[in-house]
Amino acid sequence: MKKIGLFVIAVLLLITAACSDSSDKASGKTKPDDAIWKKIQDKGVIVAGTDGTLYPASYYPENSDELTGYNVEVFRELAKRLGVKVKFEVMPFDSMLGALNSGKVDIIQAGPREESKKKFTYSTPVKYSYATMIVRKKDHSGIEKMEDLKGKKAGGAATTVYSEIAKKYGATVVTYGNATNDAYLRDVDNGRTDVVINDYYLQRLALKALPQFDLEIHPNLKFYPNTNNVVMKKDAPVLEQKVNDAIQEMKEDGTLTKLSKKFFAGEDVSTEPDFPDMIEIDGIE
Known part of the structure; x- marks a missing residue:
């Protein structure tokens, strides 16, 4: 009797498991496999x-x-x-x-x-932010609107969205290895490149850390809100x-x-800000 009882219990367990699996599949539920x-x-x-x-x-x-x-x-x-x-x-x-x-x-x-x-x-x-341009103070590197990027040289990494923005508006992207901020800023300052497009908060702090360069964040161009x-x-x-x-x-x-x-010098980048006068860019993710 004990053997029969154990056999019946085993069969019931198998049936229960099969029904549960079938129910999960029918309902679209699956256990996560990670x-x-x-x-x-x-x-x-x-x-x-x-x-x-x-x-x-x-x-x-x-x-x-x-x-x-x-x-x-x-x-x-x-x-x-x-x-x-x-x-x-x-x-x-x-x-x-x-x-x-x-x-x-x-x-x-x-x-x-x-x-x-x-x-x-x-x-x-x-993190929430938006994009800006670092340009030369004296003439904004000849850039007053997004379309003025045409023919300019933009320092940046090859695969970033910021380089895609530069290319979209006709700039040539000058790529670097795993370079530090001073390399990018020095080249804008000395004219090897004209602009660095990147995250606003990073750009602001980079300029603060490297005041020896005659550069600024473009005062009129804020674009591409991002996370x-x-x-x-x-x-x-x-x-x-x-x-x-x-x-x-x-x-x-x-x-x-x-x-x-x-x-970020007292700024809270973890909450979504209200972006005033933000330039939307079609075709850039």
């Missing part, structure tokens, strides 16, 4: 790609080998809330999506674009949920605001 999160959990480490040369997002302070910056400290706080350690892989921005796709890194920070959204998942924003997000591979639903939950907690408890004000 090998990426499992690997992170097993190692106890999440690997973050960052450039290490862009003040104040990711940089080494003078006379220090300790990486810091807004992006870096957001990653550190995120890892803590995920219950793992963070390891940084320093690389040029142009290499980051490739490193993410190959599995060399687990997360990076970048703005969402339609083409990359086919392969990667973007978290809720950790910075944590980027992961598509097949990581558990990691995506955990990252978004942690970011929401960081917003609600004021952690993102605190980090922002520390690195």
Whole structure:
């Protein structure tokens, strides 16, 4: 009798499991399968790609080998809330999506674009901003409207949206390796290039840190509102949920605001601002 009873119980368990599986499929529900999160959990480490040369997002302070910056400290706080350690892989921005796709890194920070959204998942924003131009003070590098970019030389990385904006308006993009801010600004100052298009907050702080150059942010051109997000591979639903939950907690408890004000001279980049007189640019994601 005991053997028969055990057999009946086993059959019932199999039927129950089959019915549950069938019900899940019928309702469209599936249990998340996330090998990426499992690997992170097993190692106890999440690997973050960052450039290490862009003040104040990711940089080494003078006379220090300790990486810091807004992006870096957001990653550190995120890892803590995920219950793992963070390891940084320093690389040029142009290499980051490739490193993410190959599995060399687990997360990076970048703005969402339609083409990359086919392969990667973007978290809720950790930073809101817009684009500006650094130009020569004396003549704005001959630029008074977006169309004046035609024929100019714009310093920038090859694959950024800022370089796409420059190209859209007819500028030639002069690309750099993993260069620091002073290289970009020096070239505008000495005339090798005419303009640097980039994030407003980064540009403002770069000029403040390097006052020796006769440059300014163009006073009349504000354009391309954008966000910075944590980027992961598509097949990581558990990691995506955990990252978004942690970011929401960081917003609600004021952690993102605190980090922002520390690195952006009192500005809160973690909340969406009201952009006055913003120039929209068609065809640029």
